[in-house]
Amino acid sequence: MFRIGTGFDVHAFEPGNKIYLCGVEIPFDKSLAGHSDADVALHALTDAILGALALGDIGLHFPDTDKKWKKADSVIFLNWSITQAKKRKLKLSNIDLTIICEKPKINSYREKLILNLSKICSLEHDRINVKATTTERLGFTGREEGIASLCSILLHETN
């Protein structure tokens, strides 16, 4: 049995000096605004897994009105979604993640992001893709107002 899922997320920039992507701290001249650590990539991945499991979305399980998740490490959300998959005897087959922004340039961090996802998800390196794109200076990502992320995943049955 296979289950497919997609996730999408956006976070706006605010004044700061670092952002989190795929659980990796990246020095930058802005931060991402959010109730949690605003890791837009992990949020899209978590939503993709929840989508495949028909479990709603990240906001349903970790509401931003709950003080418990203030400045929370988004790895917690991802781990919870993976645990839900395990409970249903499902395992990640692959991850295809896209990060959409003008800056920071993701290419120099790509390997680090993949390695961290591999570690968190206990998934082989060659089953994880992290892509980066810009929107050719169009729209909110083009104006460097924030970062968007898009993710597709596949889950397969384990025995």
Ligand code: MG
């Ligand atoms: Mg989010």
